[in-house]
Amino acid sequence: MANACGPTSDGRRPSRSPWVTGHVESAVGQVPQVDTTLRFADRLGAWKARWAIGRMRYSVPPGLYAVGRPGRESPVLVTANYKMTFDRVRSQLAAVDAWLLVLDTHGINVWCAAGKGTFGTDELVRRVAATRLQQLVAHRRLILPQLAAPGVAAHEVLRRCGFRVIYGPVRAEDIPRFLEADMQATPDMRRVRFPLRDRLAVAPVELVMAMKYILLMAICFFLLSGLGADGYSWQRAIAIGLPCAAVAAAVSFGSILLTPVLLPWLPGRMFAVKGFWLGVAMLGIVGVWSNVRQMPVRSWVAVASWCVLIPTLASFMAMNYTGSTPYTSLSGVRVEVRRAVPVQVIGAVIGVALWLTGRFV
């Protein structure tokens, strides 16, 4: 029978999880002890989750875990049950004795779950009661990741279950230093950063998700290239359509990868503007490439169409990156969408019209 306090409550046996190394005796019974080193399977799983391979939710059973040999005075760290988050936290705790309280965030990371409210006051209070934390520890403190704050009202948690919420650092790597410093976070630990690694974190999933639209667009370019004043020609579709399809796909992939990489250096505040300039740069590359390859330039109309299409496409793709950054406000994105989308629509209409005209002149 599943132990009500443990992570067994959803029916899965944690002892079968490869990252459980044993058990720790406590006032509320046996608590599974987790490994603080990541194994190949953990890294492979993270990689698969990044590339959206497999439909399974990448999560761990919520509940109580032990890190090291915690006792009644040991700190309680609260985190989400997204496996990658869980892994990141436990892998930082090699030298720490602590309790780990994993909330059921439906396999979503702390930041997104807090925004949705699943990493929230209700779930926290519920989980504290279900794990009998009052009996487990002598103190009344919970350490939460700072990025959980949009979902948790600290004063309500205190009122409802008697535990004081202490917001720890933004990043898991700072937890040991935070604990050593008597649970004081430096201003630096409280600021989000957006390094290249984080900027690129969503790129694989974006690529996978955009794939079918990009493919569709490439097919359209290919098929429509067969059109001409003399009727339809498959030879033309292959000779002209394939390079056109390749350019459209390359610009799309290029935007998904280069927008995050070059984000701090692309000019403009609006992502649509950043994307536009990235598009201008890619247009230059396409120009050089078609010169080197001696692509047949059929008419100035065809050239003009690409001058409009590439920056427009890149601008649109970059705008969709707003949802993946930790600094774009809802109000700001509303303003951006309202200003940029009409321009992008006009650009797309003019670009496509020019390109189609180019088939016939």
Added chain:
Amino acid sequence: MDRFRYLPGVVTLQIDVRRCDGCRMCVIVCPHAVFCMQDKKARILDADACMECGACAKNCPSGAITVRSGVGCATAMLIETLHRGSCCGG
């Protein structure tokens, strides 16, 4: 985050300093250091850095802070607009 600044003058963040009891929670939870303490009251130091996550308002025990919070995601906004058939903005 100084290299990352979004559009200026658009955020909905507001503080009613009269209701503030100086608990510092907003200073602690804000990931963009938008607040500072001045004469035992919280002040907005850098409103344009705010990403409207809502952490400060949620954790202010005296209800001194208001902000329209949500995820700033153009894709979600476009999808929603297409489904509703009306313009976002609202």
